[in-house]
Structure formats: structure tokens, C-alpha cells
Amino acid sequence: MAVQQYRYGRGARAACVLAAAGVVAVAAGCAGGDGGSDGSGRRAVAAQRPLDVLDRAADQLVEAGGAETRTSMETAAGGTRVTIRGQGAYDFRRQMGRLKVVLPKDTAGADDQRPITELLTPGALYMKNRGAGVPDDKWVRIDTTALKDGNLVTGGVTDPMAAAELLRGAEDVTYVGETELAGVTVHHYRGVADLGRAARAASPLSRGALAAAAKGFSKDAVPFEAYLDEDGLLRKVRHRFSFSSEGPEVSVVSTLLLYGFGLPVTVTLPDDGDIYTGAIRHG
DSSP states (O other): OOOOOOEEOTGGGSOOOOTTSHHHHHOOOOOOSOOOOOSSSOOOGGGSOHHHHHHTHHHHHHHHOEEEEEEEEEEEETTEEEEEEEEEEEETTTTEEEEEEEOOHHHHTSTTOOOEEEEEETTEEEEESOOTTOOTTOEEEEEGGGSTTTTSSTTSSOOHHHHHHGGGGEEEEEEEEEEEETTEEEEEEEEEEEHHHHHHHSOHHHHHHHHHHHHHOSOOEEEEEEEEETTSOEEEEEEEEEEOOSSSOEEEEEEEEEESTTOOOOOOOOOGGGBOOSOOOOO
16 A cells, blocks of 8 residues: 655644543644545545645534444553453534443453443543442543543543544644545544644534643644545544653553444433532542
């Protein structure tokens, strides 16, 4: 497969994190010309400027509505590596989702650790079966705008909309080429996202969490690999976050897969009486 080095940096587009909390703790240029067309008047993704394709990725997902999702988050620090996996569905129009998150057995410290249920909403993360002294029938609510990482890694899952919004901060992008993902033709892009720029360009519902991440991470640059189909729908994205804690530098690789677009997604938030307000054990 030939690699096409289309690079676009900050100058060409001048006009145009803390994993030690939550789940992880317990475990270019402006568009120009007509480009190509598929015969229906829609420009082929490969013929478009990479920065424009990535900048519209979140908007394309909103138009699609809901989707099924699979996630993985691999954390490495001081020679220790753990992977947290999740699966569920997400509504990009309401920016709400429901996922089951599975911790590694050795991270939980028990073989019978039940999956954590997570509800993702603008500005808040709800978790059930959280452990750490929280009753099994209670939810924990976390204000994601108050988290130093904006919940990009805290919940063991990067919010799908936040993952897409991060691409609005893309720079130094390379169009790698065309490949296939789960039987679907996709276009592969590689680059670096600037957290601050992404936060400023994000939709209002995502802006608060991304702004928190931009302030909390020690590095603004987030390397990524993104795969979009012929319609510009994001099918897969992998971000690499890194930050410094009290010990060695922590590296977190978060991968998001999207499929089953158009799926109706229902998310029911817990009643106030079902939310735990007591102390959460830290260890």
C-alpha cells in the first residue's frame, strides 16, 4: 500500500491527561477546488484535504445519530501494563451513551469483578458497580468538567464524541492511504491533535470537558490514528495520551471502534435517590 504524504501544519490552517482516578485508578489548509466525486455530487473523502475531513468528523457522526461502539484503553506505567475494554452504544446527537466496562482481573483484585456500567453525558459520567465502598445498587456521578483529564481517560473509556472532537485540533496530518476495516473501505490518517485548539473548536456540549483536559494534561499534543469511510464517518480512532504523575510517566492508548450507524440509543439517567453521595474508598 502506497503511503501518500499529504502534510498540513498549523501555519497552513491559521484561518480555518489524569489516568490516576476513576476506573483507571482501580485498575490542511482551507478547502479548494471541486476535488473528486462519486457521481452523486459528494466529494470522495480521499480527494479532500485531510484537515477538512478530520474537522468535519464529529459533525458527520452527529448527522448519523447513534452507533454501536467498542473501546479499549491500555495503560502503561513503570513496566506495568493493563487493558480495560468496553462495549455499548452512543447517541452523537444528544452526546449520551451507555457502556459496559470490563476491568482486568488482576486490576480488580478479584476474579468475579462485575462489569462497570457507565452512562456518558455532556459534563457528567455516571458509574454503577464502581466498587471502592460504593453500594452495588448505587450510582456515582462525576463532573467531567472538574476532572483534570476531562474524562478522556478517567472512566477507562474516552467519550466517543470527545474522541471525535479532538480531531478538530488536528495538525501535521498525513494521509496514509486506503485500507479495509471489518469489510469496509476506510481512509487512514495520522497526525497530532492539539488539546487547546480542539477545545476552542468543539461543540458547546463538549467544550467544558475538553477545556479541562487542555489545562490538566502536561502535554497538549495528542498523537492519533483515524480511519474514516467513504462518507466521512469515523470508524476507528486511536489516541495516545501521556502525562506525568508522582511516579513514572504514564502512557494511555485509547482506541474507539464505531459501527452499526443509525442505531436508536436510549439512555436513562438514574434518579437522585439512586446516586451515592458518601465517601469513596481510594487505594
